[in-house]
Amino acid sequence: MIEVNNLHKSFGEAHILKGVTTDFEKGKTNLIIGQSGSGKTVFLKCLLGLFTPDEGYISYNGNIYNDLSPDEKRNLRQEMGMVFQGSALFDSLTVEGNVMFPLEMFTKQSKSEMQDRVNTVLKRVNLIDAHHKYPSEISGGMQKRVAIARAIVMNPKYLFCDEPNSGLDPKTAILIDNLILEITQEYDITTIINTHDMNSVMEIGEKILFLKNGHKEWEGTNKEIFKTDNKAVTDFVYSSELFKKVRQMYIEERN
Amino acid sequence: MRVNIIIFTNRSLFYMNYIASIGSYFIMIKEVFRKPTKWSIMKKLILKEIDELVFGSLGIIIFISFFIGGVVTIQTALNLTNPLIPESLIGFAARQSVILEFAPTFTSIIMAGKVGSYITSSIGTMRVTEQIDALEVMGVNSLNYLVFPKIIALMLYPFAIAIAMYVGIFGGWIAGVFGGFTTSASFIEGIQLDFIPYHVTYAFIKSIIFAFVIATIPSFHGYFMKGGALEVGKASTTAFVWTSVAIIILNYILTQLLLG
Numbered sequence: 159m160i161e162v163n164n165l166h167k168s169f170g171e172a173h174i175l176k177g178v179t180t181d182f183e184k185g186k187t188n189l190i191i192g193q194s195g196s197g198k199t200v201f202l203k204c205l206l207g208l209f210t211p212d213e214g215y216i217s218y219n220g221n222i223y224n225d226l227s228p229d230e231k232r233n234l235r236q237e238m239g240m241v242f243q244g245s246a247l248f249d250s251l252t253v254e255g256n257v258m259f260p261l262e263m264f265t266k267q268s269k270s271e272m273q274d275r276v277n278t279v280l281k282r283v284n285l286i287d288a289h290h291k292y293p294s295e296i297s298g299g300m301q302k303r304v305a306i307a308r309a310i311v312m313n314p315k316y317l318f319c320d321e322p323n324s325g326l327d328p329k330t331a332i333l334i335d336n337l338i339l340e341i342t343q344e345y346d347i348t349t350i351i352n353t354h355d356m357n358s359v360m361e362i363g364e365k366i367l368f369l370k371n372g373h374k375e376w377e378g379t380n381k382e383i384f385k386t387d388n389k390a391v392t393d394f395v396y397s398s399e400l401f402k403k404v405r406q407m408y409i410e411e412r413n
Numbered sequence: 414m415r416v417n418i419i420i421f422t423n424r425s426l427f428y429m430n431y432i433a434s435i436g437s438y439f440i441m442i443k444e445v446f447r448k449p450t451k452w453s454i455m456k457k458l459i460l461k462e463i464d465e466l467v468f469g470s471l472g473i474i475i476f477i478s479f480f481i482g483g484v485v486t487i488q489t490a491l492n493l494t495n496p497l498i499p500e501s502l503i504g505f506a507a508r509q510s511v512i513l514e515f516a517p518t519f520t521s522i523i524m525a526g527k528v529g530s531y532i533t534s535s536i537g538t539m540r541v542t543e544q545i546d547a548l549e550v551m552g553v554n555s556l557n558y559l560v561f562p563k564i565i566a567l568m569l570y571p572f573a574i575a576i577a578m579y580v581g582i583f584g585g586w587i588a589g590v591f592g593g594f595t596t597s598a599s600f601i602e603g604i605q606l607d608f609i610p611y612h613v614t615y616a617f618i619k620s621i622i623f624a625f626v627i628a629t630i631p632s633f634h635g636y637f638m639k640g641g642a643l644e645v646g647k648a649s650t651t652a653f654v655w656t657s658v659a660i661i662i663l664n665y666i667l668t669q670l671l672l673g
Protein backbone atom coordinates (compact mmCIF):
# COMPACT_ATOMS: atom_id res chain seq x y z
CA MET A 159 0.00 0.00 0.00
CA ILE A 160 1.41 3.35 -1.05
CA GLU A 161 -0.17 6.57 0.12
CA VAL A 162 0.52 9.89 -1.51
CA ASN A 163 -0.48 13.06 0.25
CA ASN A 164 -0.60 16.51 -1.32
CA LEU A 165 2.43 15.99 -3.54
CA HIS A 166 3.98 19.09 -5.08
CA LYS A 167 6.99 19.24 -7.36
CA SER A 168 8.44 22.14 -9.30
CA PHE A 169 11.48 22.52 -11.50
CA GLY A 170 12.48 26.14 -11.20
CA GLU A 171 9.50 28.15 -12.33
CA ALA A 172 7.61 25.19 -13.74
CA HIS A 173 5.12 23.78 -11.27
CA ILE A 174 4.71 20.20 -12.47
CA LEU A 175 2.80 18.39 -9.71
CA LYS A 176 0.22 20.51 -7.96
CA GLY A 177 -0.94 18.66 -4.89
CA VAL A 178 -1.73 15.05 -5.80
CA THR A 179 -3.36 12.91 -3.10
CA THR A 180 -4.14 9.27 -3.71
CA ASP A 181 -3.32 5.74 -2.66
CA PHE A 182 -2.31 2.54 -4.41
CA GLU A 183 -3.42 -0.79 -3.06
CA LYS A 184 -1.51 -4.01 -2.78
CA GLY A 185 -2.17 -6.80 -5.27
CA LYS A 186 -3.70 -4.38 -7.75
CA THR A 187 -2.58 -2.87 -11.01
CA ASN A 188 -2.83 0.88 -10.58
CA LEU A 189 -2.69 2.90 -13.76
CA ILE A 190 -1.72 6.52 -14.18
CA ILE A 191 -2.95 8.06 -17.38
CA GLY A 192 -2.73 11.53 -18.80
CA GLN A 193 -1.45 13.47 -21.75
CA SER A 194 2.17 13.65 -22.66
CA GLY A 195 3.78 16.20 -20.36
CA SER A 196 1.11 15.95 -17.68
CA GLY A 197 3.68 14.86 -15.10
CA LYS A 198 3.30 11.08 -15.02
CA THR A 199 7.00 10.35 -15.13
CA VAL A 200 7.76 13.05 -12.57
CA PHE A 201 5.08 11.55 -10.31
CA LEU A 202 6.56 8.08 -10.62
CA LYS A 203 10.07 9.37 -9.95
CA CYS A 204 8.82 11.09 -6.82
CA LEU A 205 7.40 7.76 -5.67
CA LEU A 206 10.76 6.12 -6.32
CA GLY A 207 12.61 8.79 -4.41
CA LEU A 208 14.54 9.95 -7.46
CA PHE A 209 12.95 13.37 -7.05
CA THR A 210 12.32 14.89 -3.63
CA PRO A 211 8.84 16.40 -3.40
CA ASP A 212 8.71 20.11 -2.56
CA GLU A 213 5.67 19.54 -0.41
CA GLY A 214 3.60 16.59 0.73
CA TYR A 215 4.75 13.07 1.50
CA ILE A 216 4.69 9.49 0.28
CA SER A 217 4.35 6.57 2.64
CA TYR A 218 5.14 2.92 2.01
CA ASN A 219 3.11 0.63 4.26
CA GLY A 220 2.89 3.48 6.74
CA ASN A 221 6.57 4.50 6.56
CA ILE A 222 7.02 8.02 5.30
CA TYR A 223 9.81 7.90 2.73
CA ASN A 224 11.46 11.18 3.63
CA ASP A 225 11.69 10.24 7.29
CA LEU A 226 13.71 7.10 6.56
CA SER A 227 17.47 6.99 7.10
CA PRO A 228 19.64 6.59 3.98
CA ASP A 229 20.14 2.90 4.77
CA GLU A 230 16.43 2.32 5.30
CA LYS A 231 15.81 4.05 1.99
CA ARG A 232 18.25 1.74 0.24
CA ASN A 233 16.63 -1.29 1.83
CA LEU A 234 13.21 -0.10 0.73
CA ARG A 235 14.52 0.47 -2.76
CA GLN A 236 15.68 -3.09 -2.98
CA GLU A 237 12.02 -4.00 -2.70
CA MET A 238 11.18 -1.86 -5.72
CA GLY A 239 11.34 -2.79 -9.37
CA MET A 240 11.25 -0.09 -12.00
CA VAL A 241 10.81 -0.17 -15.74
CA PHE A 242 11.99 3.18 -17.11
CA GLN A 243 10.32 4.85 -20.05
CA GLY A 244 13.53 4.45 -22.06
CA SER A 245 14.32 1.00 -20.60
CA ALA A 246 17.60 2.23 -19.03
CA LEU A 247 19.41 -1.04 -19.63
CA PHE A 248 23.12 -1.11 -18.82
CA ASP A 249 24.91 -0.80 -22.16
CA SER A 250 27.99 -2.59 -20.95
CA LEU A 251 26.14 -5.75 -19.93
CA THR A 252 24.42 -8.39 -22.02
CA VAL A 253 20.70 -9.08 -21.70
CA GLU A 254 21.51 -11.85 -19.27
CA GLY A 255 23.95 -9.61 -17.38
CA ASN A 256 21.32 -6.92 -17.04
CA VAL A 257 18.74 -9.26 -15.59
CA MET A 258 21.29 -10.94 -13.35
CA PHE A 259 22.64 -7.63 -12.08
CA PRO A 260 20.32 -7.16 -9.07
CA LEU A 261 20.80 -10.82 -8.10
CA GLU A 262 24.58 -10.52 -8.20
CA MET A 263 24.43 -7.27 -6.33
CA PHE A 264 22.10 -8.17 -3.53
CA THR A 265 21.79 -11.91 -3.11
CA LYS A 266 24.16 -14.68 -2.10
CA GLN A 267 22.79 -17.13 -4.65
CA SER A 268 25.11 -19.46 -6.52
CA LYS A 269 25.81 -18.89 -10.18
CA SER A 270 23.47 -21.70 -11.21
CA GLU A 271 20.61 -20.50 -9.01
CA MET A 272 20.95 -17.06 -10.52
CA GLN A 273 21.11 -18.52 -14.00
CA ASP A 274 17.88 -20.46 -13.37
CA ARG A 275 16.11 -17.40 -12.09
CA VAL A 276 17.27 -15.33 -15.07
CA ASN A 277 16.11 -18.00 -17.50
CA THR A 278 12.72 -18.13 -15.77
CA VAL A 279 12.06 -14.42 -15.94
CA LEU A 280 13.37 -14.04 -19.47
CA LYS A 281 11.06 -16.82 -20.52
CA ARG A 282 8.17 -15.05 -18.82
CA VAL A 283 8.72 -11.98 -20.96
CA ASN A 284 9.02 -14.17 -24.03
CA LEU A 285 12.70 -13.65 -24.63
CA ILE A 286 14.51 -16.90 -25.14
CA ASP A 287 17.20 -16.36 -27.70
CA ALA A 288 18.75 -13.03 -26.79
CA HIS A 289 20.65 -13.93 -23.62
CA HIS A 290 24.06 -13.00 -24.93
CA LYS A 291 23.15 -9.97 -26.98
CA TYR A 292 23.91 -6.41 -25.88
CA PRO A 293 21.10 -3.84 -25.48
CA SER A 294 22.26 -2.03 -28.62
CA GLU A 295 21.81 -5.22 -30.60
CA ILE A 296 18.15 -5.82 -29.80
CA SER A 297 14.97 -3.98 -30.77
CA GLY A 298 13.24 -1.36 -28.64
CA GLY A 299 10.43 -3.75 -27.77
CA MET A 300 12.91 -6.41 -26.73
CA GLN A 301 14.71 -3.84 -24.57
CA LYS A 302 11.42 -3.08 -22.84
CA ARG A 303 10.92 -6.74 -22.10
CA VAL A 304 14.44 -7.08 -20.73
CA ALA A 305 13.74 -4.07 -18.53
CA ILE A 306 10.60 -5.77 -17.22
CA ALA A 307 12.54 -8.96 -16.59
CA ARG A 308 15.16 -6.99 -14.67
CA ALA A 309 12.47 -5.25 -12.63
CA ILE A 310 10.77 -8.46 -11.54
CA VAL A 311 13.82 -10.69 -11.07
CA MET A 312 14.09 -9.86 -7.36
CA ASN A 313 10.37 -10.43 -6.67
CA PRO A 314 9.75 -6.81 -5.77
CA LYS A 315 7.01 -5.68 -3.42
CA TYR A 316 6.47 -2.55 -5.46
CA LEU A 317 6.61 -2.53 -9.22
CA PHE A 318 6.71 0.71 -11.18
CA CYS A 319 6.41 0.73 -14.94
CA ASP A 320 6.75 3.86 -17.04
CA GLU A 321 4.94 3.06 -20.26
CA PRO A 322 5.93 -0.60 -20.33
CA ASN A 323 4.22 -1.30 -23.61
CA SER A 324 4.86 1.80 -25.64
CA GLY A 325 6.69 0.85 -28.80
CA LEU A 326 5.44 -2.72 -28.68
CA ASP A 327 3.15 -4.34 -31.22
CA PRO A 328 -0.44 -4.84 -29.99
CA LYS A 329 0.07 -8.54 -29.41
CA THR A 330 3.21 -8.17 -27.34
CA ALA A 331 1.65 -5.19 -25.56
CA ILE A 332 -1.23 -7.35 -24.40
CA LEU A 333 1.17 -10.08 -23.41
CA ILE A 334 3.14 -7.63 -21.28
CA ASP A 335 -0.05 -6.25 -19.71
CA ASN A 336 -1.20 -9.71 -18.79
CA LEU A 337 2.20 -10.60 -17.46
CA ILE A 338 2.21 -7.56 -15.20
CA LEU A 339 -1.32 -8.35 -14.04
CA GLU A 340 -0.38 -11.96 -13.33
CA ILE A 341 2.70 -11.25 -11.30
CA THR A 342 0.90 -8.48 -9.44
CA GLN A 343 -1.76 -10.92 -8.31
CA GLU A 344 0.53 -13.89 -7.88
CA TYR A 345 3.03 -12.12 -5.61
CA ASP A 346 0.61 -9.57 -4.17
CA ILE A 347 2.68 -6.64 -5.46
CA THR A 348 1.69 -2.99 -5.45
CA THR A 349 2.01 -2.15 -9.12
CA ILE A 350 1.87 1.32 -10.62
CA ILE A 351 1.90 1.77 -14.37
CA ASN A 352 2.12 4.94 -16.43
CA THR A 353 0.43 4.47 -19.73
CA HIS A 354 -1.08 6.07 -22.81
CA ASP A 355 -2.45 2.80 -23.99
CA MET A 356 -6.26 2.59 -23.86
CA ASN A 357 -6.11 -1.17 -24.29
CA SER A 358 -4.23 -1.41 -21.01
CA VAL A 359 -6.73 0.90 -19.37
CA MET A 360 -9.58 -1.38 -20.39
CA GLU A 361 -7.77 -4.65 -19.69
CA ILE A 362 -5.84 -4.13 -16.49
CA GLY A 363 -7.04 -0.83 -15.04
CA GLU A 364 -8.07 -2.00 -11.60
CA LYS A 365 -7.49 1.52 -10.46
CA ILE A 366 -6.95 4.47 -12.75
CA LEU A 367 -5.61 7.87 -11.83
CA PHE A 368 -6.03 10.56 -14.44
CA LEU A 369 -3.51 13.38 -14.22
CA LYS A 370 -4.08 16.64 -15.97
CA ASN A 371 -1.60 19.51 -15.75
CA GLY A 372 -0.25 18.09 -12.53
CA HIS A 373 -3.67 17.75 -10.86
CA LYS A 374 -5.56 14.62 -10.05
CA GLU A 375 -8.46 15.14 -12.42
CA TRP A 376 -10.24 11.85 -11.88
CA GLU A 377 -9.76 8.44 -10.32
CA GLY A 378 -11.73 5.22 -10.52
CA THR A 379 -11.76 1.76 -12.07
CA ASN A 380 -11.86 0.64 -15.69
CA LYS A 381 -15.58 -0.08 -15.23
CA GLU A 382 -16.21 3.43 -14.02
CA ILE A 383 -14.19 5.15 -16.71
CA PHE A 384 -16.87 4.10 -19.24
CA LYS A 385 -19.56 5.78 -17.24
CA THR A 386 -17.90 8.96 -16.15
CA ASP A 387 -19.17 12.27 -17.37
CA ASN A 388 -15.93 14.06 -16.57
CA LYS A 389 -15.24 15.88 -19.80
CA ALA A 390 -11.47 15.87 -19.47
CA VAL A 391 -11.47 12.10 -19.03
CA THR A 392 -13.83 11.39 -21.89
CA ASP A 393 -11.92 13.75 -24.17
CA PHE A 394 -8.71 11.94 -23.33
CA VAL A 395 -9.96 8.36 -23.36
CA TYR A 396 -12.24 8.71 -26.35
CA SER A 397 -9.91 10.75 -28.48
CA SER A 398 -9.79 7.97 -31.07
CA GLU A 399 -12.74 7.24 -33.35
CA LEU A 400 -12.71 3.61 -32.38
CA PHE A 401 -13.16 4.32 -28.70
CA LYS A 402 -15.82 6.93 -29.46
CA LYS A 403 -17.79 4.18 -31.20
CA VAL A 404 -17.20 1.78 -28.33
CA ARG A 405 -18.54 4.34 -25.90
CA GLN A 406 -21.52 5.06 -28.13
CA MET A 407 -22.37 1.37 -28.25
CA TYR A 408 -21.92 1.08 -24.53
CA ILE A 409 -24.30 3.97 -23.86
CA GLU A 410 -26.87 2.62 -26.31
CA GLU A 411 -26.66 -0.79 -24.69
CA ARG A 412 -27.18 0.74 -21.28
CA ASN A 413 -30.29 2.66 -22.35
CA MET B 414 21.43 9.81 -3.59
CA ARG B 415 21.21 12.68 -1.19
CA VAL B 416 24.04 14.50 -3.00
CA ASN B 417 22.32 13.88 -6.23
CA ILE B 418 19.20 15.66 -5.08
CA ILE B 419 20.99 18.56 -3.45
CA ILE B 420 22.73 19.27 -6.70
CA PHE B 421 19.74 18.82 -8.89
CA THR B 422 17.58 21.24 -7.01
CA ASN B 423 20.50 23.58 -6.65
CA ARG B 424 20.91 25.59 -9.80
CA SER B 425 24.44 26.55 -8.90
CA LEU B 426 25.92 24.23 -11.48
CA PHE B 427 23.70 25.78 -14.07
CA TYR B 428 24.86 29.29 -13.32
CA MET B 429 28.47 28.19 -13.13
CA ASN B 430 28.78 29.06 -9.54
CA TYR B 431 32.30 27.74 -9.19
CA ILE B 432 32.47 27.71 -5.43
CA ALA B 433 29.29 25.67 -5.16
CA SER B 434 30.58 23.29 -7.83
CA ILE B 435 33.80 22.78 -5.91
CA GLY B 436 31.70 22.07 -2.81
CA SER B 437 29.58 19.56 -4.71
CA TYR B 438 32.74 17.95 -6.02
CA PHE B 439 33.99 17.27 -2.51
CA ILE B 440 30.59 15.99 -1.38
CA MET B 441 30.72 13.66 -4.36
CA ILE B 442 34.18 12.39 -3.36
CA LYS B 443 32.86 11.60 0.12
CA GLU B 444 29.90 9.74 -1.35
CA VAL B 445 32.19 7.68 -3.60
CA PHE B 446 33.72 6.07 -0.54
CA ARG B 447 30.43 5.38 1.27
CA LYS B 448 28.40 2.17 1.08
CA PRO B 449 30.83 0.12 -1.01
CA THR B 450 29.67 -2.22 -3.73
CA LYS B 451 30.04 -5.96 -3.14
CA TRP B 452 33.69 -6.91 -3.60
CA SER B 453 33.08 -9.71 -6.10
CA ILE B 454 31.47 -7.20 -8.43
CA MET B 455 33.87 -4.38 -7.68
CA LYS B 456 36.85 -6.61 -8.49
CA LYS B 457 35.56 -7.15 -12.01
CA LEU B 458 34.86 -3.46 -12.47
CA ILE B 459 38.37 -2.52 -11.35
CA LEU B 460 39.99 -5.00 -13.72
CA LYS B 461 37.88 -3.70 -16.57
CA GLU B 462 38.86 -0.11 -15.81
CA ILE B 463 42.54 -1.01 -15.54
CA ASP B 464 42.30 -2.50 -18.98
CA GLU B 465 40.41 0.47 -20.38
CA LEU B 466 42.08 3.40 -18.62
CA VAL B 467 45.66 2.23 -18.05
CA PHE B 468 46.55 -0.46 -20.60
CA GLY B 469 44.41 1.25 -23.19
CA SER B 470 46.52 4.38 -22.81
CA LEU B 471 49.98 2.86 -22.92
CA GLY B 472 50.23 3.10 -26.70
CA ILE B 473 49.68 6.83 -26.85
CA ILE B 474 51.82 7.43 -23.76
CA ILE B 475 54.75 5.58 -25.33
CA PHE B 476 54.31 7.31 -28.66
CA ILE B 477 54.22 10.80 -27.16
CA SER B 478 57.04 10.23 -24.67
CA PHE B 479 59.36 8.91 -27.33
CA PHE B 480 59.01 11.93 -29.56
CA ILE B 481 58.94 14.50 -26.78
CA GLY B 482 62.16 13.01 -25.40
CA GLY B 483 63.66 13.27 -28.86
CA VAL B 484 62.63 16.87 -29.36
CA VAL B 485 63.88 17.96 -25.95
CA THR B 486 67.26 16.45 -26.74
CA ILE B 487 67.55 18.07 -30.15
CA GLN B 488 66.57 21.46 -28.79
CA THR B 489 69.03 21.27 -25.93
CA ALA B 490 71.76 20.20 -28.33
CA LEU B 491 71.00 23.04 -30.74
CA ASN B 492 71.15 25.58 -27.94
CA LEU B 493 74.45 24.31 -26.56
CA THR B 494 76.83 26.08 -28.87
CA ASN B 495 79.37 27.04 -26.24
CA PRO B 496 82.29 24.57 -26.46
CA LEU B 497 83.05 25.01 -22.77
CA ILE B 498 79.82 23.32 -21.73
CA PRO B 499 80.28 19.54 -21.66
CA GLU B 500 78.32 17.50 -24.18
CA SER B 501 76.97 15.32 -21.40
CA LEU B 502 74.69 18.19 -20.49
CA ILE B 503 72.42 17.13 -23.36
CA GLY B 504 71.64 13.81 -21.72
CA PHE B 505 71.40 15.49 -18.35
CA ALA B 506 68.85 18.05 -19.58
CA ALA B 507 66.85 15.40 -21.35
CA ARG B 508 66.69 13.28 -18.22
CA GLN B 509 65.73 16.15 -15.95
CA SER B 510 63.00 17.57 -18.14
CA VAL B 511 61.53 14.16 -18.94
CA ILE B 512 61.49 12.95 -15.32
CA LEU B 513 60.39 16.18 -13.73
CA GLU B 514 57.88 17.55 -16.18
CA PHE B 515 57.29 15.84 -19.47
CA ALA B 516 56.51 12.36 -18.20
CA PRO B 517 54.29 13.25 -15.25
CA THR B 518 52.67 16.55 -16.27
CA PHE B 519 52.59 16.60 -20.04
CA THR B 520 51.37 13.01 -20.20
CA SER B 521 48.67 13.80 -17.65
CA ILE B 522 47.32 16.62 -19.77
CA ILE B 523 47.09 14.21 -22.68
CA MET B 524 45.38 11.69 -20.39
CA ALA B 525 42.94 14.36 -19.23
CA GLY B 526 41.85 14.48 -22.84
CA LYS B 527 41.90 10.79 -23.64
CA VAL B 528 40.82 9.11 -20.41
CA GLY B 529 38.89 12.12 -19.14
CA SER B 530 36.62 12.45 -22.12
CA TYR B 531 35.98 8.71 -22.07
CA ILE B 532 34.98 8.93 -18.40
CA THR B 533 32.73 11.96 -18.84
CA SER B 534 31.00 10.62 -21.88
CA SER B 535 30.46 7.12 -20.51
CA ILE B 536 29.07 8.36 -17.18
CA GLY B 537 27.19 11.20 -18.89
CA THR B 538 25.53 8.78 -21.28
CA MET B 539 24.46 6.67 -18.33
CA ARG B 540 22.96 9.78 -16.73
CA VAL B 541 21.12 10.78 -19.89
CA THR B 542 19.72 7.31 -20.54
CA GLU B 543 18.62 6.96 -16.90
CA GLN B 544 21.02 4.09 -16.21
CA ILE B 545 22.23 5.96 -13.13
CA ASP B 546 18.63 6.32 -11.95
CA ALA B 547 18.22 2.60 -12.53
CA LEU B 548 21.22 1.90 -10.28
CA GLU B 549 19.89 4.20 -7.58
CA VAL B 550 16.43 2.66 -7.73
CA MET B 551 17.96 -0.74 -7.12
CA GLY B 552 19.63 0.63 -4.02
CA VAL B 553 23.16 0.72 -5.47
CA ASN B 554 25.42 3.60 -4.48
CA SER B 555 25.94 4.68 -8.07
CA LEU B 556 28.86 6.98 -7.30
CA ASN B 557 30.73 4.18 -5.63
CA TYR B 558 29.83 1.77 -8.41
CA LEU B 559 30.93 4.10 -11.19
CA VAL B 560 33.72 6.25 -9.82
CA PHE B 561 35.52 4.10 -7.25
CA PRO B 562 36.83 1.52 -9.75
CA LYS B 563 38.17 4.30 -11.93
CA ILE B 564 40.07 5.85 -9.03
CA ILE B 565 41.56 2.50 -8.05
CA ALA B 566 42.47 1.60 -11.62
CA LEU B 567 44.23 4.90 -12.10
CA MET B 568 46.35 4.28 -9.02
CA LEU B 569 48.40 2.17 -11.46
CA TYR B 570 49.04 5.31 -13.45
CA PRO B 571 52.55 5.85 -11.98
CA PHE B 572 53.59 2.62 -13.75
CA ALA B 573 52.57 4.20 -17.01
CA ILE B 574 54.54 7.29 -16.05
CA ALA B 575 57.58 5.14 -15.29
CA ILE B 576 57.31 3.73 -18.78
CA ALA B 577 56.92 7.26 -20.12
CA MET B 578 60.14 8.29 -18.36
CA TYR B 579 62.04 5.34 -19.73
CA VAL B 580 60.76 5.76 -23.25
CA GLY B 581 61.24 9.54 -23.14
CA ILE B 582 64.90 9.21 -22.25
CA PHE B 583 65.30 6.43 -24.79
CA GLY B 584 63.75 8.72 -27.42
CA GLY B 585 66.28 11.36 -26.41
CA TRP B 586 69.15 8.94 -26.82
CA ILE B 587 67.94 7.87 -30.27
CA ALA B 588 67.49 11.46 -31.41
CA GLY B 589 70.78 12.58 -29.91
CA VAL B 590 72.94 9.76 -31.18
CA PHE B 591 71.35 9.09 -34.56
CA GLY B 592 70.80 12.77 -35.23
CA GLY B 593 74.51 13.29 -34.75
CA PHE B 594 74.11 15.74 -31.84
CA THR B 595 76.02 13.76 -29.25
CA THR B 596 77.75 10.46 -28.70
CA SER B 597 76.12 7.58 -26.96
CA ALA B 598 78.80 7.63 -24.27
CA SER B 599 78.37 11.26 -23.32
CA PHE B 600 74.57 11.01 -23.44
CA ILE B 601 74.69 8.09 -21.02
CA GLU B 602 77.18 9.93 -18.87
CA GLY B 603 74.70 12.83 -18.85
CA ILE B 604 71.71 10.79 -17.78
CA GLN B 605 73.72 9.38 -14.86
CA LEU B 606 75.08 12.75 -13.81
CA ASP B 607 73.97 14.01 -10.37
CA PHE B 608 71.00 11.70 -10.30
CA ILE B 609 68.67 12.48 -7.39
CA PRO B 610 66.26 9.59 -6.71
CA TYR B 611 63.92 11.96 -4.91
CA HIS B 612 63.08 13.55 -8.26
CA VAL B 613 61.51 10.28 -9.33
CA THR B 614 59.58 10.10 -6.07
CA TYR B 615 58.41 13.65 -6.66
CA ALA B 616 57.24 12.69 -10.14
CA PHE B 617 55.36 9.67 -8.80
CA ILE B 618 53.66 11.68 -6.07
CA LYS B 619 52.57 14.13 -8.72
CA SER B 620 51.28 11.42 -11.00
CA ILE B 621 49.24 9.76 -8.24
CA ILE B 622 47.56 13.07 -7.50
CA PHE B 623 47.01 13.81 -11.18
CA ALA B 624 45.55 10.32 -11.57
CA PHE B 625 43.02 11.09 -8.85
CA VAL B 626 42.11 14.32 -10.61
CA ILE B 627 41.81 12.58 -13.98
CA ALA B 628 39.48 9.98 -12.46
CA THR B 629 37.26 12.31 -10.45
CA ILE B 630 36.81 15.65 -12.24
CA PRO B 631 35.54 14.04 -15.48
CA SER B 632 33.33 11.74 -13.40
CA PHE B 633 31.86 14.77 -11.66
CA HIS B 634 31.05 16.44 -14.96
CA GLY B 635 29.49 13.29 -16.35
CA TYR B 636 27.55 12.35 -13.23
CA PHE B 637 25.90 15.70 -12.65
CA MET B 638 25.22 16.64 -16.24
CA LYS B 639 21.75 17.41 -17.52
CA GLY B 640 20.26 17.22 -20.95
CA GLY B 641 20.87 14.94 -23.90
CA ALA B 642 23.55 13.67 -26.26
CA LEU B 643 24.66 17.17 -27.22
CA GLU B 644 25.28 18.04 -23.59
CA VAL B 645 27.35 14.88 -23.16
CA GLY B 646 29.76 16.29 -25.73
CA LYS B 647 29.80 19.69 -24.07
CA ALA B 648 30.35 18.14 -20.67
CA SER B 649 33.39 16.26 -22.02
CA THR B 650 34.91 19.50 -23.25
CA THR B 651 34.22 21.32 -20.00
CA ALA B 652 35.62 18.41 -18.04
CA PHE B 653 38.82 18.48 -20.10
CA VAL B 654 39.28 22.18 -19.47
CA TRP B 655 38.78 21.86 -15.72
CA THR B 656 40.91 18.75 -15.42
CA SER B 657 43.77 20.48 -17.23
CA VAL B 658 43.41 23.61 -15.11
CA ALA B 659 43.45 21.51 -11.95
CA ILE B 660 46.54 19.62 -13.12
CA ILE B 661 48.42 22.81 -13.97
CA ILE B 662 47.59 24.46 -10.66
CA LEU B 663 48.35 21.33 -8.63
CA ASN B 664 51.61 20.95 -10.53
CA TYR B 665 52.63 24.39 -9.41
CA ILE B 666 51.60 23.83 -5.80
CA LEU B 667 53.21 20.39 -5.57
CA THR B 668 56.46 21.60 -7.11
CA GLN B 669 56.60 24.41 -4.59
CA LEU B 670 55.83 22.04 -1.72
CA LEU B 671 58.02 19.11 -2.74
CA LEU B 672 61.00 20.77 -4.39
CA GLY B 673 60.84 24.36 -3.21
Ligand SMILES: Nc1ncnc2c1ncn2[C@@H]1O[C@H](COP(=O)(O)OP(=O)(O)OP(=O)(O)O)[C@@H](O)[C@H]1O
Nearest residue numbers: 169172174192193194195196197198199200201243
Ligand atom coordinates in the same frame (compact mmCIF):
# COMPACT_ATOMS: atom_id res chain seq x y z
N1 LIG C 1 14.33 16.80 -14.58
C1 LIG C 1 13.49 17.73 -15.04
N2 LIG C 1 13.82 19.03 -15.01
C2 LIG C 1 12.97 19.97 -15.45
N3 LIG C 1 11.76 19.73 -15.95
C3 LIG C 1 11.35 18.46 -16.01
C4 LIG C 1 12.19 17.39 -15.56
N4 LIG C 1 11.52 16.23 -15.74
C5 LIG C 1 10.33 16.57 -16.28
N5 LIG C 1 10.22 17.90 -16.44
C6 LIG C 1 9.04 18.61 -16.98
O1 LIG C 1 7.91 18.10 -16.34
C7 LIG C 1 6.82 18.02 -17.24
C8 LIG C 1 6.17 16.67 -17.13
O2 LIG C 1 7.06 15.70 -17.63
P1 LIG C 1 6.81 14.15 -17.53
O3 LIG C 1 8.03 13.50 -18.07
O4 LIG C 1 6.38 13.79 -16.17
O5 LIG C 1 5.61 13.93 -18.54
P2 LIG C 1 4.85 12.58 -18.85
O6 LIG C 1 3.46 12.73 -18.37
O7 LIG C 1 5.61 11.42 -18.35
O8 LIG C 1 4.85 12.60 -20.43
P3 LIG C 1 5.05 11.39 -21.45
O9 LIG C 1 3.75 10.69 -21.52
O10 LIG C 1 5.37 12.06 -22.74
O11 LIG C 1 6.15 10.53 -20.95
C9 LIG C 1 7.36 18.33 -18.61
O12 LIG C 1 6.92 19.63 -18.95
C10 LIG C 1 8.85 18.32 -18.45
O13 LIG C 1 9.43 19.30 -19.22
Ligand SMILES: [Mg+2]
Nearest residue numbers: 198199243320
Ligand atom coordinates in the same frame (compact mmCIF):
# COMPACT_ATOMS: atom_id res chain seq x y z
MG1 LIG D 1 6.74 9.96 -19.15
